[in-house]
Amino acid sequence: MTPVYMNASVTSASAVRHVVIAVAPDLVLLDACGPLEAFWRAELTLAEVARQAAVPSATGMPAHEPVAYRLTVASIEGGVLQTFPGLPVVTQRLDALDDEPIDTLIVSGVPIDERIALQPELVAWIARRAPRVRRVCSVCTGAFYLAAAGLLDGRRATTHWRDADLLARHFPKVHVDADPIFIRDVRQTHAVWTSAGVTAGIDLALALIEEDVGHAVAMQAARRLVVFMKRPGGQSQFSAALAAQASAGGPFDALHSWMAVNLRDDLSVERLAGQARMSPRTFARRYVEEVGRTPAKTVSSMRLEAAARSLAASRAPLKRIALDCGFGSEQNLRRAFTRRFGVLPLDYRERFASAA
The missing domain is CATH 3.40.50.880 (Class I glutamine amidotransferase (GATase) domain)
Structure with a gap:
């Protein structure tokens, strides 16, 4: 019908x-x-x-x-x-x-x-x-x-x-x-x-x-159109996938894959530099040269993307999403989400959830 x-x-x-x-x-x-x-x-x-x-x-x-x-x-x-x-x-x-x-x-x-x-x-x-x-x-x-x-x-x-x-x-x-x-x-x-x-x-x-x-x-x-989520205009063109593609085969290809599955962990410059086997200073400089943005911006984008996917595809509580995506608390997630997308996380879920 x-x-x-x-x-x-x-x-x-x-x-x-x-x-x-x-x-x-x-x-x-x-x-x-x-x-x-x-x-x-x-x-x-x-x-x-x-x-x-x-x-x-x-x-x-x-x-x-x-x-x-x-x-x-x-x-x-x-x-x-x-x-x-x-x-x-x-x-x-x-x-x-x-x-x-x-x-x-x-x-x-x-x-x-x-x-x-x-x-x-x-x-x-x-x-x-x-x-x-x-x-x-x-x-x-x-x-x-x-x-x-x-x-x-x-x-x-x-x-x-x-x-x-x-x-x-x-x-x-x-x-x-x-x-x-x-x-x-x-x-x-x-x-x-x-x-x-x-x-x-x-x-x-x-x-x-x-x-x-x-x-x-x-x-x-x-x-x-089998487009499962209508993306809001404020959503970033940059994505974890684009970051991986941009440096595919390069020095940070494996690092991006590791980051994507460890979003809830400490992803400070020091931790990422250790994973990349570089000094923090060298890592920060090389990363910007290769990827075109700072490590912190990549981490933020990855975490926000992961949170947006979870909000759209599940009914998981906001606290669980905040922890799984590395925000630590609901308040941190709300603040970062509103700054990037211009909408609160639960409002985003209500409006852009996948069609069932």
């Missing part, structure tokens, strides 16, 4: 939100198809609500008639566009949308290097059209397009952690924060959203869906 979502409204055709995903040649495929899938799953969920509610306008409605979202993938020239993985996609021309209302504009990412070789026509179109769009978003290196169009000046923004320094150097008016999964920056009622790399576009889209039609629909879209 399909659940009924009491806070999900069935929209009229005139209230259907037009979501345009603007793409450039060699786009990163998942940057576009991830959000596209999330919105489509929300559309399927709300179409079921419409059928259950037996809304007259929905009765006998053709399967392709949108209920909540109309989705368009468009490029400057339209037609078939090659993607970074090599799979071609069919797009509409962006100038064909000039007289159509756009609710949400999402700019997908492309491979970026020091040359910042952006498509100038797309930059110009974004700059011209953005003032008439309710909210403008980017996924991954799509932030470079928003920055080049002047939309991120004076705003806080994020992108793929690997490209954050490049974005900050080339666009110094942008307040780049490489840590969050996504950022929502609102100025004078105009919202600009930026997200981290690749799969973070799905988290961004789920947050947009939640803002539009409510938490229950966003969570059902996540279930349809």
Whole structure:
């Protein structure tokens, strides 16, 4: 039996939100198809609500008639566009949308290097059209397009952690924060959203869906995508897995694995240095050189990740989670958790627990 979502409204055709995903040649495929899938799953969920509610306008409605979202993938020239993985996609021309209302504009990412070789026509179109769009978003290196169009000046923004320094150097008016999964920056009622790399576009889209039609629909879209937890925007891009990958085969590969299974123990610099068979001073210096952050920040990230996983996947008491993850007390866990995620641990559990 399909659940009924009491806070999900069935929209009229005139209230259907037009979501345009603007793409450039060699786009990163998942940057576009991830959000596209999330919105489509929300559309399927709300179409079921419409059928259950037996809304007259929905009765006998053709399967392709949108209920909540109309989705368009468009490029400057339209037609078939090659993607970074090599799979071609069919797009509409962006100038064909000039007289159509756009609710949400999402700019997908492309491979970026020091040359910042952006498509100038797309930059110009974004700059011209953005003032008439309710909210403008980017996924991954799509932030470079928003920055080049002047939309991120004076705003806080994020992108793929690997490209954050490049974005900050080339666009110094942008307040780049490489840590969050996504950022929502609102100025004078105009919202600009930026997200981290690749799969973070799905988290961004789920947050947009939640803002539009409510938490229950966003969570059902996540279930349809087999995304077991909708990550909050404040969650860090950095993870224990990324730390291990960054130094895979390096001097701290084994140390990261050891840390992950010993989170409740003493993980001071002295203890970690002993495990790595280095002096504390040498260890601290070498670690920053190899990993790009201090040992203390890695320990904190690992412990918070472990706590977040336990909160989402179990009903274990907060005291037990605090001890198992190395915080020592509930108070320490609450303080660290709120500082990182902007929400109390039990509120996090209530909102982001895995769907059962």
